[in-house]
Amino acid sequence: MLEQSIGSVDFIALMKLLEEIDLMQSSRFKSTAGTMNLFEVSGLSHYENQHSHILAYLMDGNTDHAHPEFGLLFLEMINQHLAANPLPIEKIISVRREEAFLNGRRIDILVETSSCVVIVENKVYAGDQKNQLSDYFQSTKKEYKRKRVILCYLTLDGSDPSTFSIQKKELEKLKDQGSYVSLSYSTDILNWIKSLHVRIDEHVLKSALLQYTDLLEGLCGLRKENYMDLKSVIKSMSDMCEDIDSSRLQEVLQNTKLIEKGCQFFIFTKFLQDLEKKIKEKYELAPSSPRIFYTYKQNRYRPANIEKWKSDCMNDFEQIGIELELEELAGVGFELENLLTKPNMCFGIMFHGTKNETSYGLSKDWESGKPSERYKIVKENSELWGEYIKVNWIAENLFTIGNKKPEVDKITNWFVGEWESNQAKAPKLKHPSIDSR
Numbered sequence: 001m002l003e004q005s006i007g008s009v010d011f012i013a014l015m016k017l018l019e020e021i022d023l024m025q026s027s028r029f030k031s032t033a034g035t036m037n038l039f040e041v042s043g044l045s046h047y048e049n050q051h052s053h054i055l056a057y058l059m060d061g062n063t064d065h066a067h068p069e070f071g072l073l074f075l076e077m078i079n080q081h082l083a084a085n086p087l088p089i090e091k092i093i094s095v096r097r098e099e100a101f102l103n104g105r106r107i108d109i110l111v112e113t114s115s116c117v118v119i120v121e122n123k124v125y126a127g128d129q130k131n132q133l134s135d136y137f138q139s140t141k142k143e144y145k146r147k148r149v150i151l152c153y154l155t156l157d158g159s160d161p162s163t164f165s166i167q168k169k170e171l172e173k174l175k176d177q178g179s180y181v182s183l184s185y186s187t188d189i190l191n192w193i194k195s196l197h198v199r200i201d202e203h204v205l206k207s208a209l210l211q212y213t214d215l216l217e218g219l220c221g222l223r224k225e226n227y228m229d230l231k232s233v234i235k236s237m238s239d240m241c242e243d244i245d246s247s248r249l250q251e252v253l254q255n256t257k258l259i260e261k262g263c264q265f266f267i268f269t270k271f272l273q274d275l276e277k278k279i280k281e282k283y284e285l286a287p288s289s290p291r292i293f294y295t296y297k298q299n300r301y302r303p304a305n306i307e308k309w310k311s312d313c314m315n316d317f318e319q320i321g322i323e324l325e326l327e328e329l330a331g332v333g334f335e336l337e338n339l340l341t342k343p344n345m346c347f348g349i350m351f352h353g354t355k356n357e358t359s360y361g362l363s364k365d366w367e368s369g370k371p372s373e374r375y376k377i378v379k380e381n382s383e384l385w386g387e388y389i390k391v392n393w394i395a396e397n398l399f400t401i402g403n404k405k406p407e408v409d410k411i412t413n414w415f416v417g418e419w420e421s422n423q424a425k426a427p428k429l430k431h432p433s434i435d436s437r
Contacts, residue, residue, distance in 0.1 A: 059071040059095045072092070087113075095110070107121070137179070148179075193212060274408045278412040330350065
């Protein structure tokens with residue numbers, strides 16, 4: 001249980017400080033002239049696929065920006081991490097997006113030259129998939145036998161992938177071979193974008209590069225106002241923390257991370273409650289309403305028992321979700337994998353108390369854009385999910401500071417639409433027991 005004092009730091013004072021900083025940021029944003037960024041205004045700033053589109057466009061000299069040197073500068077940027085065995089800087093043959101891969105997976109960006117193939121796996125906020133990077137590298141290596149394959153893992157801060165995606169031993173081997181690099185938006189991509197020079201008459205391209213640079217600085221906390229906020233935080237925390245030794249401060253840091261996870265849990269549960277409310281409103285005049293359940297592992301809880309559901313979820317924070325019933329043992333629903341280790345928001349057909357597998361054809365036009373940009377198969381043949389599909393947009397809306405209020409109406413309409421389209425295809429399952437608490 002969290003005590004009011006965290007390692008001699010007053011927890012209440014800390015929360016008040018965070019509230020003051022939030023108000024200060026909002027006030028500064030409203031009062032500062034010229035802060036408009038088209039990427040942010042259009043709501044695209046946290047979309048992983050949109051970043052991949054932009055990066056691939058800039059790398060490809062065959063696009064209408066007509067700057068083949070942009071892609072060569074990208075290869076030079078990679079070489080900064082491959083000092084012992086650099087790539088040859090040669091003409092880029094192709095830059096492909098969402099390259100089809102086994103098991104329904106798609107490589108974010110694939111760059112090919114006459115002697116090399118570069119895989120770019122882009123992770124802005126999405127989590128790793130099981131054996132994802134290992135499979136990508138091995139499959140590409142098999143397909144391009146005569147070419148050197150480089151695996152690039154791109155994140156905001158340049159961190160390495162989890163062992164869920166590639167085993168540590170295999171990753172270290174790729175590093176030793178000069179076949180793997182970690183790239184960051186905060187340094188590598190920003191420096192690359194800033195190195196792209198355009199002619200004086202290319203006003204639109206120049207403006208786009210400036211806007212994208214500003215966007216990345218915002219995502220990575222590198223704008224001038226972020227430094228102002230940091231100074232304010234340090235100044236405000238000095239009275240609380242300057243007399244505490246480093247080991248105690250490490251405890252404070254660890255506990256604040258737990259506070260963050262706790263906030264995510266309540267963001268998630270409040271979203272589910274809002275979703276339940278919207279679904280009930282949508283069916284208020286309907287002759288019959290779908291049955292709604294909150295779920296924890298394979299157990300169902302009626303909305304009236306939400307406190308019991310919350311209490312049980314706190315056992316391990318695994319497989320938490322909401323479901324619209326299709327049949328007695330199946331429904332369409334959202335689920336959070338694991339709040340602590342894999343906070344991935346997923347959508348699919350949920351099965352309870354059975355190992356029966358059913359394939360559902362889910363509608364893929366719930367949001368504009370190509371289906372391949374909206375859906376990624378994370379896990380197949382699961383005991384709990386006939387189709388286990390990750391919806392990055394929902395996860396970003398729930399767990400991203402920049403989106404303070406999830407678009408519950410939009411999610412609800414899509415969610416109910418999927419329920420309606422699959423209701424007729426509900427599996428006729430028979431099982432002696434089910435927990436409908």
